[in-house]
Amino acid sequence: MAKHLTLPDEAVLIAPRDQLNFLDVATLPLPHPMTPFEVWQMMMEKPLPLAKQAFWLRDAISARFGVKKIGGFSTRPTTPPRIGRKLDFFLVEDISPTRMLLTERDRHLDVMTCITTTDSVLAITSSVKVHNTYGRLYMLPVAPAHKLIVSAMLRRLRKTLSAR
Secondary structure, three states, X not given: OOOOOOOXXXXXXXXXXXXXXXXXXXXXXXXOOOOHHHHHHHHHXXXXXXXXXXXXXXXXXXXXXXXXXXXXXOXXXXXXXXXXXXXXXXXEEEEOOOEEEEEEEOXXXXXEEEEEEEOOEEEEEEEEEEOOXXXXXXXXXXXXXXXXXXXXXXXXXXXXXXXX
């Protein structure tokens, strides 16, 4: 069961809160208004060290259980994606000047990353609903790793924003 976190007003979850197996909200004050897509572009400018290797390992292990490969973050789009299109391995379910909903769903689990930028605050809200034992086992290492990765991405973004 997910712990009780304060959700941003515009945040959307993959399932009702009491059905989630993972919930995390990470925030960062923004020095000026930005869209979620602008934030995404800035975070993806320079991938985290070892991210490519981590995704390769994830794909190598998960493929043995019939999970599709996701490959990691590789695209650098210059225009916002359209609803129904892919942004790297995520499906874009909604996009507006203040919210971008990204999902990945399979038979093991459903994942949603909701990026909001309201009141000069960036929030990355991640929610997961697990469907089976493999999904639960998958989340054992992924849940703590996800928190570390998002935290590292926000630290780098803060440095980038302060340097501009």
